[in-house]
Amino acid sequence: MSKRVVYGPVPSRRLGRSLGVDLVPYKICSYDCIYCQIGRTPSPTIERKAYVGADKVVNDVLERLSERVSPDYITLGGSGEPTLNSDIGEIIKRIKLSTDIPVTVLTNGSMLMFDAVRAELQAADVVLPSFDACTGEMFKRINRPCPKIEFEEMAEGLVQFREEYAGQIWVEIFLIDGINTSDEDTKKFKYWMDRMRADKIHLNTAVRPTAEAGICRPEDGCLIHIRDMLGDRAEIVVPYQGEEAKAGGAAVRDDLISLLSRRPCTLADIANGLNTHQQEILKYLEPLVNSGEIEVARTDEGTYYQKKHV
Numbered sequence: 001m002s003k004r005v006v007y008g009p010v011p012s013r014r015l016g017r018s019l020g021v022d023l024v025p026y027k028i029c030s031y032d033c034i035y036c037q038i039g040r041t042p043s044p045t046i047e048r049k050a051y052v053g054a055d056k057v058v059n060d061v062l063e064r065l066s067e068r069v070s071p072d073y074i075t076l077g078g079s080g081e082p083t084l085n086s087d088i089g090e091i092i093k094r095i096k097l098s099t100d101i102p103v104t105v106l107t108n109g110s111m112l113m114f115d116a117v118r119a120e121l122q123a124a125d126v127v128l129p130s131f132d133a134c135t136g137e138m139f140k141r142i143n144r145p146c147p148k149i150e151f152e153e154m155a156e157g158l159v160q161f162r163e164e165y166a167g168q169i170w171v172e173i174f175l176i177d178g179i180n181t182s183d184e185d186t187k188k189f190k191y192w193m194d195r196m197r198a199d200k201i202h203l204n205t206a207v208r209p210t211a212e213a214g215i216c217r218p219e220d221g222c223l224i225h226i227r228d229m230l231g232d233r234a235e236i237v238v239p240y241q242g243e244e245a246k247a248g249g250a251a252v253r254d255d256l257i258s259l260l261s262r263r264p265c266t267l268a269d270i271a272n273g274l275n276t277h278q279q280e281i282l283k284y285l286e287p288l289v290n291s292g293e294i295e296v297a298r299t300d301e302g303t304y305y306q307k308k309h310v
């Protein structure tokens, strides 16, 4: 049986309960971001292919929905860049014909400089592009794009998309202390956000291990200052200043602790056991490991996590 491409619904700070759909195999991506939480991209590319065909994706989504799950959104994303899947336009249209649940696309935004990709995303309800750099130099440093992607062209692609698209655009900026967090940077980000007429600006930062060491989270005061400079559309989407995680996250955390108190598990075991994507599990696992509530054992068979017994 071929691998299912649907996972969740998982609780998401940006999207409530989100049913995730993986449109590309692991690390097929146009970027190799220094902050990537799933590892390095061996060879960033803009080549589009039907990495997972529309029939397979739509069948898996409908099968999952028939199991009486009720997500807030169906989110096309994956372990890389979903717009590299050349069937994405057909996938969006066919899912929308089958359900009223809004369809979102979690993209790094790089492919929106191409007319065909902008046209294919028109049917989505919400598009969530990343925009982590406000200059070409910063773009190369943070996103390490495929050499065929230039900063200005990428950014103008997003501006052009806004002109053509009637749905919601929620931009994410991943903030890295000392790299894209100065007032000068924030003014430049604001220039681009205004031109893109982003409906929302989500400020994210490192909360778990990244592709490169030394990716530092800005102080909470800095996050708040940047949010205030960007105006009403901006919100911080990581926990800050003791703010409580949303209720959906508490359920995953409880299930995780309950599972690991019964037996040691690898990350893959946990993801299978909780029917939740590995990236999502990492969000909850890391704070528990840092607080000492969960112990880590590295063996020849892999890395195991286990509830600490007191």
Ligand code: SF4
Pocket: 029, 030, 031, 032, 033, 035, 036, 037, 038, 041, 079, 080, 081, 108
């Ligand atoms: S765009 Fe996303 S998947 Fe690709 S390298 Fe950056 S963070 Fe990782």
